Amino acid sequence: xxxxxxxxxxxxxxxxxxxxxxxxxxxxxxxxxxxxxxxxxxxxxxxxxxxxxxxxxxxxxxxxxxxxxxxxxxxxxxxxxxxx
Amino acid sequence: xxxxxxxxxxxxxxxxxxxxxxxxxxxxxxxxxxxxxxxxxxxxxxxxxxxxxxxxxxxxxxxxxxxxxxxxxxxxxxxxxxxxxxxxxxxxxxxxxxxxxxxxxxxxxxxxxxxxxxxxxxxxxxxxxxxxxxxxxxxxxxxxxxxxxxxxxxxxxxxxxxxxxxxxxxxxxxxxxxxxxxxxxxxxxxxxxxxxxxxxxxxxxxxxxxxxxxxxxxxxxxxxxxxxxxxxxxxxxxxxxxxxxxxxxxxxxxxxxxxxxxxxxxxxxxxxxxxxxxxxxxxxxxxxxxxxxxxxxxxxxxxxxxxxxxxxxxxxxxxxxxxxxxxxxxxxxxxxxxxxxxxxxxxxxxxxxxxxxxxxxxxxxxxxxxxxxxxxxxxxxxxxxxxxxxxxxxxxxxxxxxxxxxxxxxxxxxxxxxxxxxxxxxxxxxxxxxxxxxxxxxxxxxxxxxxxxxxxxxxxxxxxx
Numbered sequence: 001x002x003x004x005x006x007x008x009x010x011x012x013x014x015x016x017x018x019x020x021x022x023x024x025x026x027x028x029x030x031x032x033x034x035x036x037x038x039x040x041x042x043x044x045x046x047x048x049x050x051x052x053x054x055x056x057x058x059x060x061x062x063x064x065x066x067x068x069x070x071x072x073x074x075x076x077x078x079x080x081x082x083x084x
Numbered sequence: 085x086x087x088x089x090x091x092x093x094x095x096x097x098x099x100x101x102x103x104x105x106x107x108x109x110x111x112x113x114x115x116x117x118x119x120x121x122x123x124x125x126x127x128x129x130x131x132x133x134x135x136x137x138x139x140x141x142x143x144x145x146x147x148x149x150x151x152x153x154x155x156x157x158x159x160x161x162x163x164x165x166x167x168x169x170x171x172x173x174x175x176x177x178x179x180x181x182x183x184x185x186x187x188x189x190x191x192x193x194x195x196x197x198x199x200x201x202x203x204x205x206x207x208x209x210x211x212x213x214x215x216x217x218x219x220x221x222x223x224x225x226x227x228x229x230x231x232x233x234x235x236x237x238x239x240x241x242x243x244x245x246x247x248x249x250x251x252x253x254x255x256x257x258x259x260x261x262x263x264x265x266x267x268x269x270x271x272x273x274x275x276x277x278x279x280x281x282x283x284x285x286x287x288x289x290x291x292x293x294x295x296x297x298x299x300x301x302x303x304x305x306x307x308x309x310x311x312x313x314x315x316x317x318x319x320x321x322x323x324x325x326x327x328x329x330x331x332x333x334x335x336x337x338x339x340x341x342x343x344x345x346x347x348x349x350x351x352x353x354x355x356x357x358x359x360x361x362x363x364x365x366x367x368x369x370x371x372x373x374x375x376x377x378x379x380x381x382x383x384x385x386x387x388x389x390x391x392x393x394x395x396x397x398x399x400x401x402x403x404x405x406x407x408x409x410x411x412x413x414x415x416x417x418x419x420x421x422x423x424x425x426x427x428x429x430x431x432x433x434x435x436x437x438x439x440x441x442x443x444x445x446x447x448x449x450x451x452x453x454x455x456x457x458x459x460x461x462x463x464x465x466x467x468x469x470x471x472x473x474x475x476x477x478x479x480x481x482x483x484x485x486x487x488x489x490x491x492x493x494x495x496x497x498x499x500x501x502x503x504x505x506x507x508x509x510x511x512x513x514x515x516x517x518x519x520x521x522x523x524x525x526x527x528x529x530x531x532x533x534x535x536x537x538x539x540x541x542x543x544x545x546x547x548x549x
Contacts, residue, residue, distance in 0.1 A: 020502060020503075021502040021503050022502065022503045037422075037423060037426070040422060040495065040498070041437055041441060041442075041445075042445060042455075042458065042459050042462065042463075042495065044442075045442055045445040045446050045449060046449065048442075048446070049446065049449060049450065060288055060290060061438055061439070061442035061443050061446065062281075062284070062285060062288070062290065062438040062439070062442075064437070064438070064442050065434055065437070065438070067316075067319070
C-alpha cells in the first residue's frame with residue numbers, strides 16, 4: 001500500500017533538493033511543474049528515472065509532458081496506480 | 085491551403101453542423117479528409133503523381149494501421165466498410181480521367197486498371213502486414229525506418245533529384261529534367277510524424293485499438309494536413325465520438341480563430357513579406373539599420389504566417405468538433421531560449437522530446453554520463469534534427485545547431501542561477517529582447533540557403549559590412 005501523501009512528500013524532497021537545488025522550497029500539490037516551467041525537459045527524464053527506482057512505476061518517454069501529469073498530485077496518482 | 089480551400093472547408097463545416105442528427109460525424113470527417121488529401125495536393129511535375137502521392141498517404145496510413153492492430157483484434161464491419169470506401173473511392177477518382185475536365189486532382193489521374201492493380205497489391209500487403217507482421221518489434225522498427233527513409237529521400241536534395249529522375253523514367257518523361265522539387269508531397273512531413281508516433285507507441289505496447297476509419301482520419305485530418313499541428317492519436321480519436329452540436333458558442337470560438345488566422349496569414353504576413361529578409365534583399369542591402377528592419381520583418385512574417393495557419397487549422401477543427409492542440413504561445417515574449425522552444429511549434433518540439441530527446445537522455449543518464457554532457461548531446465542533436473527536418477541542407481543544420489548551442493548555454497546559465505532571486509522587471513525585459521535577437525539572428529541562417537550570403541548579412545547587421 002503506497003500512501004499518496006507519502007509519495008508527494010518524497011517527490012517534493014527530491015525535486016527541491018536534486019532538481020531545483022532549493023531545499024528550503026515546498027511545492028504545492030497543485031503547482032504546475034511542467035507548464036509552469038519549474039522542471040525543464042532534461043530534469044523531467046531524471047524525475048522519471050527517480051520514480052522508476054523508488055516505486056518501480058514506469059513513466060514512458062512519450063508521457064513526460066503536461067498532458068500526462070503537471071502537478072505533484074497528478075504524478076502521485078499515476079505512481080500509486082502503477083507502483084509495483 | 086488557399087483562401088478558396090479554407091472557405092470551402094468552413095462552408096462544409098457550417099452545412100454539416102446542421103446535419104449531425106442525420107449523418108455520422110466520424111464518417112463525414114473520414115470521407116472529407118480522404119478526398120481533401122487529393123484536392124489539397126499541388127501539381128507534381130512527374131506524370132500522375134498528384135494522384136499517386138495522396139493515394140500513398142492513404143495507403144501508408146492503412147498499412148501502418150494493419151501493422152499496429154492489437155494481437156487479438158479482428159476486422160470489424162466498420163473496418164471493412166472503410167477499406168472498401170478507400171478502394172472504391174480511389175477507383176472512382178481515377179475514373180474521372182475520362183471526364184472533359186479534372187475534378188479533384190491537379191492533373192488527369194492515371195489509368196483505372198493501374199490504380200486497381202496497385203489497390204489490390206496494397207490490400208494484399210496490408211493483409212500480410214496484419215497477418216504476419218502485426219505488433220512484431222522488428223517489423224515495427226523496419227516500418228519506422230522506412231517512413232523516415234522516405235522523409236529523408238524527399239528532403240535531401242541529391243536523393244530527391246535521383247528519386248525524381250527514376251520516377252520520370254518510369255512514367256516515360258525525360259529524367260535529365262528532374263529537379264529536387266518535382267514531388268511536393270503535401271503534408272508528408274507531418275504524416276510521417278503521426279505514423280512514427282503510432283508505430284513507436286505500438287512497439288511500447290501503449291497504442292489502443294482504433295478502427296481503420298478513425299486511424300486514417302487521424303493521419304490525414306484535412307485542417308492539420310499541410311502544416312500541423314501534430315496531434316496525438318489518443319487525444320484525437322475519442323473526440324470523433326463525442327456528442328457534438330455546432331451551436332452559437334462553438335461557432336463563435338471557431339470564428340474567432342479563423343478570423344485571427346486569416347488576418348495574421350493573409351494580411352500581416354503577406355504585407356510583411358514585401359520587406360522581410362530574403363536572398364535578393366539581403367544581397368542588395370548595405371545599411372545596418374535597414375538590415376535589422378528586414379530581419380525583424382522576417383521574424384514577424386514567419387511567425388504570423390505559421391501561427392496564422394495554426395489558428396486557421398484550429399478554427400476549422402472546432403467547426404467539426406475537433407480541438408487540435410495549440411502550436412504557439414507568445415514565443416517572442418519569452419525570457420529565454422528554453423521558454424521560446426516551449427512556445428514555438430510546440431507540437432513538433434513535443435514530438436522530438438517524446439521520440440528522440442527523452443529516450444536519448446534516459447539512455448545517457450542510465451549509462452552514467454555527466455549531466456553537462458547529457459544536456460549538450462541531447463539538446464544539440466535534437467535541434468540539429470529539427471533543423472534537418474526542414475530540409476537536409478547545411479543552412480538548416482546551422483540553424484538547428486545555433487538553437488542547440490543556445491539552449492545548452494541557457495541550461496548551464498539557469499543551473500548556475502538555481503536558487504537565485506527572481507529577476508527584476510528590467511532584467512526580464514532585457515531577457516525577452518535578448519532572446520528575440522538571438523532567435524532573429526538564427527533566422528538569417530534559416531532563410532538564406534548560401535552561407536556566404538548569411539555571413540554578409542550578419543556582417544552588415546553588426547556594422548562590419
